[in-house]
Amino acid sequence: MLEIKNLHATVDGKEILKGINLTINPGEVHAIMGPNGSGKSTLSYVLSGRDGYEVTGGSVTFQGKDLLAMEAEERAAEGVFLAFQYPVEIPGVSNTTFLKTALNAVRKHKGLPELDAMQFLKLIRAKAKSLNMNDDMIKRAVNVGFSGGEKKRNDILQMAMLEPSFAILDETDSGLDIDALKLVADGVNSLRSPERSMLVITHYQRLLSYIVPDHVHVLAYGKIVRSGGKELALELEAKGYAEFGSPEAA
Amino acid sequence: MAATEQTVEQVRAVTEQKYKYGFTTEIESDLAPKGLNEDIVRFISAKKGEPEWLLEWRLQAYRHWLTMEEPTWAMVDFPKIDYQDSHYYAAPKASKDKPKSLDEVDPELLATYEKLGIPLKEQAILAGVEGAGEMPAVAVDAVFDSVSVATTFKKKLEERGIIFCSISEAIREHPELVRKYMGSVVPYSDNYYATLNCAVFTDGSFVYIPKGVRCPMELSTYFRINASNTGQFERTLIIADEGSYVSYLEGCTAPMRDENQLHAAVVELVAMDDATIKYSTVQNWYPGDENGKGGIYNFVTKRGACRGRNSKISWTQVETGSAITWKYPSCILQGDNSVGEFYSVAITNNYQQADTGTKMIHIGKNTRSTIVAKGISAGKAQSTYRGLVRILPKAEGARNYTQCDSLLIGDKCGAHTVPYIESRNRTARVEHEATTAKISEDQLFYCRARGLSEEDAVGLIVNGFCREVLKELPMEFAVEAQKLVAISLEGSVG
Ligand SMILES: Nc1ncnc2c1ncn2[C@@H]1O[C@H](COP(=O)(O)OP(=O)(O)OP(=O)(O)O)[C@@H](O)[C@H]1O
Ligand SMILES: [Mg+2]
Numbered sequence: 001m002l003e004i005k006n007l008h009a010t011v012d013g014k015e016i017l018k019g020i021n022l023t024i025n026p027g028e029v030h031a032i033m034g035p036n037g038s039g040k041s042t043l044s045y046v047l048s049g050r051d052g053y054e055v056t057g058g059s060v061t062f063q064g065k066d067l068l069a070m071e072a073e074e075r076a077a078e079g080v081f082l083a084f085q086y087p088v089e090i091p092g093v094s095n096t097t098f099l100k101t102a103l104n105a106v107r108k109h110k111g112l113p114e115l116d117a118m119q120f121l122k123l124i125r126a127k128a129k130s131l132n133m134n135d136d137m138i139k140r141a142v143n144v145g146f147s148g149g150e151k152k153r154n155d156i157l158q159m160a161m162l163e164p165s166f167a168i169l170d171e172t173d174s175g176l177d178i179d180a181l182k183l184v185a186d187g188v189n190s191l192r193s194p195e196r197s198m199l200v201i202t203h204y205q206r207l208l209s210y211i212v213p214d215h216v217h218v219l220a221y222g223k224i225v226r227s228g229g230k231e232l233a234l235e236l237e238a239k240g241y242a243e244f245g246s247p248e249a250a
Numbered sequence: 251m252a253a254t255e256q257t258v259e260q261v262r263a264v265t266e267q268k269y270k271y272g273f274t275t276e277i278e279s280d281l282a283p284k285g286l287n288e289d290i291v292r293f294i295s296a297k298k299g300e301p302e303w304l305l306e307w308r309l310q311a312y313r314h315w316l317t318m319e320e321p322t323w324a325m326v327d328f329p330k331i332d333y334q335d336s337h338y339y340a341a342p343k344a345s346k347d348k349p350k351s352l353d354e355v356d357p358e359l360l361a362t363y364e365k366l367g368i369p370l371k372e373q374a375i376l377a378g379v380e381g382a383g384e385m386p387a388v389a390v391d392a393v394f395d396s397v398s399v400a401t402t403f404k405k406k407l408e409e410r411g412i413i414f415c416s417i418s419e420a421i422r423e424h425p426e427l428v429r430k431y432m433g434s435v436v437p438y439s440d441n442y443y444a445t446l447n448c449a450v451f452t453d454g455s456f457v458y459i460p461k462g463v464r465c466p467m468e469l470s471t472y473f474r475i476n477a478s479n480t481g482q483f484e485r486t487l488i489i490a491d492e493g494s495y496v497s498y499l500e501g502c503t504a505p506m507r508d509e510n511q512l513h514a515a516v517v518e519l520v521a522m523d524d525a526t527i528k529y530s531t532v533q534n535w536y537p538g539d540e541n542g543k544g545g546i547y548n549f550v551t552k553r554g555a556c557r558g559r560n561s562k563i564s565w566t567q568v569e570t571g572s573a574i575t576w577k578y579p580s581c582i583l584q585g586d587n588s589v590g591e592f593y594s595v596a597i598t599n600n601y602q603q604a605d606t607g608t609k610m611i612h613i614g615k616n617t618r619s620t621i622v623a624k625g626i627s628a629g630k631a632q633s634t635y636r637g638l639v640r641i642l643p644k645a646e647g648a649r650n651y652t653q654c655d656s657l658l659i660g661d662k663c664g665a666h667t668v669p670y671i672e673s674r675n676r677t678a679r680v681e682h683e684a685t686t687a688k689i690s691e692d693q694l695f696y697c698r699a700r701g702l703s704e705e706d707a708v709g710l711i712v713n714g715f716c717r718e719v720l721k722e723l724p725m726e727f728a729v730e731a732q733k734l735v736a737i738s739l740e741g742s743v744g
Contacts, residue, residue, distance in 0.1 A: 089693075106701040
């Protein structure tokens with residue numbers, strides 16, 4: 001599904017990713033944990049094709065294709081999805097307009113017919129309901145005036161609509177209340193399938209007890225310094241990141 | 251980037267083709283000789299078989315114009331116009347007798363209207379003319395160069411006493427109304443371009459809504475400059491008598507040409523007691539190419555008089571075309587409790603320049619005005635909002651709310667806000683808010699990460715930015731206006 005080899009990337013001339021290696025097979029859920037500023041969001045931006053994140057070495061292959069050669073929108077259309085750590089507000093553009101445009105762009109890329117307004121509304125209502133989002137929220141401007149948790153839920157709604165084959169969830173749990181966390185985790189779990197893979201970035205073991213990962217990695221100072229099974233998350237929660245050194249050491 | 255550029259190229263090829271192709275070569279024009287003098291003014295008046303008083307009025311304006319100087323205060327920059335190097339009258343030869351049906355109107359012309367979303371379908375129109383079928387949503391008057399070529403649904407409207415025809419026809423058929431109101435809102439001496447228009451105007455639309463009548467459909471005029479080296483000087487006059495209502499839409503296109511063409515129109519609106527006029531413009535004149543060559547100079551005077559108590563005039567404009575736009579649709583709020591509104595979207599790309607805004611003159615008691623202006627600049631374009639809110643001493647309790655938002659795309663363009671506020675009544679309240687923002691990298695990436703191309707993302711974000719204004723447009727045109735907003739920003743990113 002996804003193969004990252006010796007990936008190096010810089011932002012504003014500063015090297016943030018210093019040789020990442022990671023292979024994710026179809027159907028697998030990988031979790032990435034790590035101290036603040038270690039490069040987790042940077043990795044998610046590099047994978048989803050954000051301008052300004054310059055790849056200086058290594059390769060990323062996604063479903064047999066060179067992911068790094070694609071524009072951000074092509075990656076999305078090919079099935080890469082990023083749930084943002086900080087979802088963005090787009091004033092004046094309703095959630096429905098935004099999602100309909102996005103969904104139809106992705107469907108077009110896949111050679112599927114566009115959905116008409118009725119089909120689309122039916123679909124979004126059903127998905128929104130399962131995330132406990134009401135009609136009012138899907139009509140409002142994208143993320144404008146949404147609470148932190150509502151924004152995260154909105155991103156998961158987008159994921160549910162776009163049905164990506166590889167999803168990156170960047171701290172989707174932060175800002176969610178206990179009930180919302182459960183709802184979002186249920187939403188994510190319902191999308192788990194043998195074809196779909198996920199990369200879950202989080203600081204807390206709690207999310208991982210709902211979305212149980214196949215592998216857990218520690219990203220510290222631009223490198224994956226340790227990998228293990230789901231029990232690694234528990235260990236980290238108990239011990240912290242001290243054993244992985246300090247920025248200077250890296 | 252390659253993929254984005256390719257789509258942009260494709261879309262551009264298609265739109266440019268639409269501009270290039272077709273009827274400019276097919277139609278022979280009946281042209282006045284180049285130049286401007288009293289004989290030309292007489293020639294135009296004679297061509298139209300006008301009464302003596304109108305010729306006198308034109309000559310008076312022309313003589314006054316000779317004494318005036320071209321204004322220089324607007325933030326626009328262009329080489330001096332040679333007023334002797336233009337034809338002041340051009341009529342399609344074929345239409346000496348006006349076309350009886352749309353069969354006689356060039357299909358390209360119709361295709362252009364259709365591109366702008368005007369449902370000018372022959373069947374519908376014939377049905378309307380014959381009184382068959384249900385009430386249509388839109389009636390259209392099409393002005394082709396200097397002459398009005400087709401007014402549709404006239405009979406339907408006549409049944410309610412509504413007059414909707416070309417201004418030339420109104421001068422022949424309803425001289426008392428024209429004489430009473432023409433020049434009463436924009437006097438012949440008003441400003442350089444309006445005065446020129448008074449001298450040489452060729453056609454335009456006329457609307458009269460009688461007392462207590464709610465016009466049952468949108469009235470619409472489509473202007474098109476076709477012949478080269480012609481100026482277009484239309485005049486529109488709309489009168490809404492007591493308790494009446496009308497919604498009017500004006501759309502404009504012009505073919506691509508290397509030289510600049512002058513368009514200096516005058517629009518006058520009069521609203522009596524309890525009357526409402528809603529006037530919407532979708533202006534898509536040719537803006538010139540990406541190097542700033544060619545394009546229309548759009549120097550327009552639009553003014554509405556809220557003469558009666560509780561009257562209301564609402565201007566909505568979507569300005570995406572023209573090399574230079576210079577226009578300030580205004581309201582004179584004379585009647586007590588009268589209301590003026592101005593909703594504007596002005597988009598400038600490449601080398602376009604726009605200096606646009608409004609004037610709200612509060613004369614009557616408890617008069618209220620709202621101004622919402624959205625300016626979008628991309629490429630090397632410059633856009634200025636210039637607005638005047640004047641509260642006169644008798645305007646007890648007057649209120650104004652102004653909101654000006656500018657959005658910049660790229661770092662070579664500019665946006666300027668020039669508000670003038672003059673209040674001479676202490677009970678009046680004037681509020682002004684202004685914001686300037688850049689289209690954010692975060693928003694663009696968020697959209698692209700969901701599968702939208704950069705072009706579509708910009709289109710979506712800008713449409714969101716303009717939403718408050720676009721929602722004021724009549725339903726029939728809102729969707730087309732949204733597309734136009736996106737199209738006019740093609741090539742502005744990446
Ligand atoms: N534009 C920039 N210029 C310079 N440094 C940057 C820039 N953007 C990010 N960084 C730095 O890159 C490093 C990695 O940031 P990143 O957001 O990837 O961390 P993270 O692991 O997601 O942290 P957190 O857990 O706090 O979300 C940080 O030190 C950050 O300050
Ligand atoms: Mg982060």
